[in-house]
Amino acid sequence: MLRTIALPAFQDNYIWLLAGGDGACVVVDPGDAAPVFEAAARGLRPVAVLITHHHPDHVGGVDALLARFPVPCFGPDDPRIPAAATRVGEGDRVGVPALGLGFDVMAVPGHTRSHLAFHGGGVLFCGDTLFSLGCGRLFEGTPAQMLASLDRLAALPGDTVVCCTHEYTQSNGRFARAAEPDNPARDARLAEVDAQRARGEPSLPTTLASELACNPFLRVDAPGVRAAIARHLGSEPRDRVEAFAALRAWKDGFSG
CATH class of the missing domain: 3.60.15.10 (Ribonuclease Z/Hydroxyacylglutathione hydrolase-like)
Structure with missing residues (x-):
């Protein structure tokens, strides 16, 4: 096990x-x-x-x-x-005989240009690409690259265990509430996180299904997220890349 x-x-x-x-x-x-x-x-x-x-x-x-x-x-x-x-790079597979499993290597540029994720045994190690209720800053990549990387991760099975590398969930949650005000699943997740942190426990790992239900950066096509982006911009984004770029830029300057 x-x-x-x-x-x-x-x-x-x-x-x-x-x-x-x-x-x-x-x-x-x-x-x-x-x-x-x-x-x-x-x-x-x-x-x-x-x-x-x-x-x-x-x-x-x-x-x-x-x-x-x-x-x-x-x-x-x-x-x-x-x-x-x-x-290693996109399409490679890393074997770990001592655990009897292998990891598929996924190129997920955005946070950095050479960022990788490793998926195997039902677990995703995604570095700083995907966070619970958030995503990484775009230090080297473009919004289109990061959105494509997140789309790839979002296509993995919903029961995938997601191991993010920073304890950002509560702060991400404050932005997530602004980016999609009406999301009961997100509110339930944050209540769980608050209890975990109060006990001194990590808020991680999470699951991909939870992130798909709660994370605005994986929900850029959701009506509630699009409406919040339009309100923030003062106009409708032209496409989902522009919507994602606006969402990420909003988060970069968010102090709520």
């Missing part, structure tokens, strides 16, 4: 582990090696490392981790990725 484990790092990051019953685990986006070493001291055993993108809070611990655990490491074909990583 596989289990997802969120290791807190920095201010709001999660380093994800996908672990089997014997303690073998895949480590995803280790921006800091120390939390993984602490998990290893509790009996977990890294057998592979996956990297979604080059930002330091996702790769900063890779070299130290591989020095102690010399396991296969996979990441984007980008010179900003640690040299020890095997470069």
Whole structure:
């Protein structure tokens, strides 16, 4: 039985582990090696490392981790990725024999130009592309690229377990209420999140079905979201790319 484990790092990051019953685990986006070493001291055993993108809070611990655990490491074909990583890209499949599963590699540009997601065993490691109730900022990609990437993730099975790498759900939820005022499913999700955070628990992972019901960035075609975007812009967006671009720009400046 596989289990997802969120290791807190920095201010709001999660380093994800996908672990089997014997303690073998895949480590995803280790921006800091120390939390993984602490998990290893509790009996977990890294057998592979996956990297979604080059930002330091996702790769900063890779070299130290591989020095102690010399396991296969996979990441984007980008010179900003640690040299020890095997470069993979769209359509590749990464096998993890110790867990008896493989991950399909998906190119999801937008947050960065070389961003990857890994999908396998019913779990999605999406880095900073998709957040619960939100999506990543467009540091290197275009709105059209990010929308296409989110559309690809949205097409995965609804029961996919979504492992995002930042604890942004409550702040995203405040924007989601502005972007789609009438969404009971979203309100129920936020009530659940508030209870989780009050207990000191992560709001993650989530499921794709929940995000499809609640996340305005996956609901850019929903009438309530379109109406809110039109009110914000003062005019109807010409198409769904313009609608998404307006939604992302609105979120960038949102302080509610």
